[in-house]
Amino acid sequence: MPIKSILFISFFFVASITNAQINSFYVAPIDTDTGYEASQDSHLVVRNNMSTIDKLVLFLGGTDTRPRTYRNFSDSIATIGFNVINLSYVNDVAAAALTNSTDPLVFDKYRQEICYGTPESIFLQVDSLNAIYTRTLRLIQFLDTTFPSENWGQYLLNNHEIDWSKIIVTGHSQGSGHAAYIAKDHLVNRVLMFSGPNDYSNHFSDAANWLKVAGQTPVDRHYAYLSLLDEFVDFEKQLSSLESLQMYPTYDTVYVDNISEPYDYSHCLYTTQSPGFSLFHHSSPIKSSSINTAVWTYMLESIVSTTEDNVSKKSMQVFPNPTSSIIHILASDEFKSQQLHIYNTKGRLVKSGYLSCTNQCSIDLSDLPNGMYFLHLENQIIKLLKI
Secondary structure (H helix, E strand, O other): OOEEEEEEEOOEEEEEEOOOOEEEEEEOHHHHOOOOOOOOOOEEEEEEOOOOOOOEEEEEOOOOOOHHHHHHHHHHHHHHOOEEEEEOOOOOOOHHHHOOOOOOOHHHHHHHHHHHOOOOOOOOOOOOOOOHHHHHHHHHHHHHHHOHHHOHHHHEEOOOEEOHHHEEEEEEOHHHHHHHHHHHHOOOOEEEEEOOOOOEEOOOOEEOHHHHOOOOOOHHHEEEEEEOOOOOOOHHHHHHHHHHOOOOOOOOEEEOOOOOOOHHHOOEEEEOOOOOOOOOHHHHHHOOOHHHHHHHHHHHHOOOOOOHHHHHOOOEEEEOOOEOOEEEEEEOHHHOOEEEEEEEOOOOEEEEEEEOOOOEEEEEOOOOOOEEEEEEEOOEEEEEEEO
16 A cells, blocks of 8 residues: 555654555654664554454564565455554574574574573573563553553553453464464464474474473464475474474365365465565465465454363463462372473473372472473473573
């Protein structure tokens, strides 16, 4: 859409477009918190002026991209009826660059640092302020304060915590992995992954550890859209990641180019369309096309029902997480008398015991250094964060 007028306000501007249904504008990170550098690229925000859908699409772009790279995608999603935040974040190190690392938790550390600012990875340096979580929180707080009549505050809890239940976390390439990683820690509305996740270890010939960790968001809220001809990460390796997420073969892969919605009700979709904006098939699922618009709409609006697998899955809750000392474990009867182990990120066993208590068990982590740990109980793995 051609731009009719541009009004500059401080470091961000509002662009009024010919389609009165949506309003696209950029917000500089420094406007949301003075701790950010003025040179950092701006976030793209697209608001649907007529929408009654109380859901926000949080989009995370691929390696070395900027929000403006996905302007057409963002506008299209907003036209469907959603508000969109296309986040600017630290994305200059590709997940695929870690594939030959001998560290079995290299992808876990990479995702943790970019998403939350925990200093775990040797491949990058992202502090808490620049982490995806804080950047998103600061931007929503800014929008709520600056545009009080637009109800951005509905995506916050008590103005200092994100309400993930109203947020659809999405991403392309590197960003698709971040979306899935966030969904491990929070119960999000749903997860949309384009051309990813790409966390496959050539060294171990296996998908990343974190993909197999038990998460807060059920598998039936996850959707993936891949290119069969992806040049950056082989389709089979991407499929291995979906298998680790328990999406495949729970949902069989479906080719979308010659069929229409509901795509056999699958959550694992793929295409062989021509390359998109980057001239690589890796961007095909996110390029503007009539095929993709239909697929995006299906991924966003299809009915999500609880699968039999989710209903029968054994229940285990660990809280508070993160913690500064004590964690409590609340588990269903199937886990009782089972042995549990807690490992650090170097794979060293730091605590062990039996889940023998009747209702709720407690474990003291106060003697452990701050950082990321993994609790193993039977075939369940839960990520712990000691702060």
